Amino acid sequence: MxxxxxxxxxxxxxxxxxxxxxxxxxxxxxxxxxxxxxxxxxxxxxxxxxxxxxxxxxxxxxxxxxxxxxxxxxxxxxxxxxxxxxxxxxxxxxxxxxxxxxxxxxxxxxxxxxxxxxxxxxxxxESLALVVPAETPYRNLEQFLTAWRADPRGTVITGGYVADVDHILAGLIADRVGIDPAQLTYLPNAGGGESVARLLSGEAKAGISGITEYSEHIKAGKLRAIAVSGSQRSKLMPEVKTLTEQGIGLSYLNxxxxxxxxxxxxxxxxxxxxxxxxxxxxxxxxxxxxxxxxxxxxxxxxxxxxxxxxxxxxxxxxxxxxxxxx
Missing domain, CATH: 3.40.190.150 (Bordetella uptake gene, domain 1)
Known part of the structure; x- marks a missing residue:
């Protein structure tokens, strides 16, 4: 193996x-x-x-x-x-x-x-959500992954503390889509609110956190959810596909x-x-x-x-x- x-x-x-x-x-x-x-x-x-x-x-x-x-x-x-x-x-x-x-x-x-x-x-x-700022050109997961593969180190992903579930999921996704996890650029925070600020300021290209921590900002049109990590779609955002539905054989729950x-x-x-x-x-x-x-x-x-x-x-x-x- x-x-x-x-x-x-x-x-x-x-x-x-x-x-x-x-x-x-x-x-x-x-x-x-x-x-x-x-x-x-x-x-x-x-x-x-x-x-x-x-x-x-x-x-x-x-x-x-x-x-x-x-x-x-x-x-x-x-x-x-x-x-x-x-x-x-x-x-x-x-x-x-x-x-x-x-x-x-x-x-x-x-x-x-x-x-x-x-x-x-x-x-x-709880499932985690992968989000991008609503003003970015990435309309879906495929577009984001294309940009991430092209510039792994320059594509900053933000979430919670170093080595927490958000960080681990970022590494798992990177590994699954052909990006060396060692090239992951991860910007840690002490809470979901701080990661939102980094996304909206442009410091980070994407963010990972619990769905409930991002849901209000998604509803307000400030963030765009492009995937959820669970085996089923979230009832709070049923239009957002799971990673598995989008070709990434990965299911991950906090x-x-x-x-x-x-x-x-x-x-x-x-x-x-x-x-x-x-x-x-x-x-x-x-x-x-x-x-x-x-x-x-x-x-x-x-x-x-x-x-x-x-x-x-x-x-x-x-x-x-x-x-x-x-």
């Missing part, structure tokens, strides 16, 4: 694993969590922040938690938030995390990893979940798992998934623990292949 084929097979397996095991334990407690806090280890406005706010809203509406507070702690790959969580003693604290953090821990050579946390639940999956501090008692862990399990079963959460066009990727218990381990192995492989880690 060639290096390129190995690279794509591992990456596709990691993404497609979201489609399996979307079941979780059933909660049994009746207690409401008072004063629950949700830490977002990134700037406000991005996908993690949006997910935390959705959690806050539904948990309170369903009376599963009261006084829920969402707060931000910035840092590349979420590592600063991870370090804070590891030192916490608050049982009623959740940290938003996901696929971005798995790669961020590796890229930032963090001493602390997700093994130092208590996994609670995987919640959502996922998000929550973890708690290390050393939780079984009772404390069960309390948190029960709350998010009941939230997941609610009509309000189902409506949130539909409105945000998020996939239901719910997973708890040992299966979620094992999933994080498999994602870590897959991320290390992909990051080596695109030259971001040795």
């Amino acid at each position: 060639t290096r390129r084929r190995q690279f794509l097979v591992v990456s596709l397996l990691a993404a497609s694993s979201l489609l399996a095991g979307c079941t979780g334990s059933q909660g049994g407690g009746d207690s409401t969590i008072d004063g629950l806090r949700i830490m977002v280890p990134a700037k406000p406005g991005g996908g993690w922040h949006q997910t935390a706010q959705a959690l806050q809203d539904v948990l309170q509406r369903e009376k599963l938690a009261t006084g829920v507070q969402v707060f931000n702690l910035e840092g590349p790959g979420g590592v600063a938030g991870l370090n804070k969580l590891v030192g916490e003693r608050d049982d009623d604290l959740l940290m938003q995390m996901g696929k971005v953090m798995v790669a961020g821990i590796i890229n930032n050579k963090s001493e602390k990893t997700l093994k130092d946390t208590t996994p609670i639940a995987r919640l959502t999956g 996922w998000r979940g929550v973890v708690a501090r290390p050393g939780l008692s079984e009772d404390a862990k069960k309390r948190l798992v029960d709350a998010v399990t009941k939230m997941h079963s609610s009509a309000a959460w189902k409506q949130t998934l539909k409105a945000k066009d998020w996939d239901d990727a719910f997973l708890t218990g040992p299966e979620f623990d094992s999933y994080i381990e498999s994602e870590d192995a897959a991320a290390r492989k992909v990051l080596r292949e695109i030259g971001l880690v040795k």
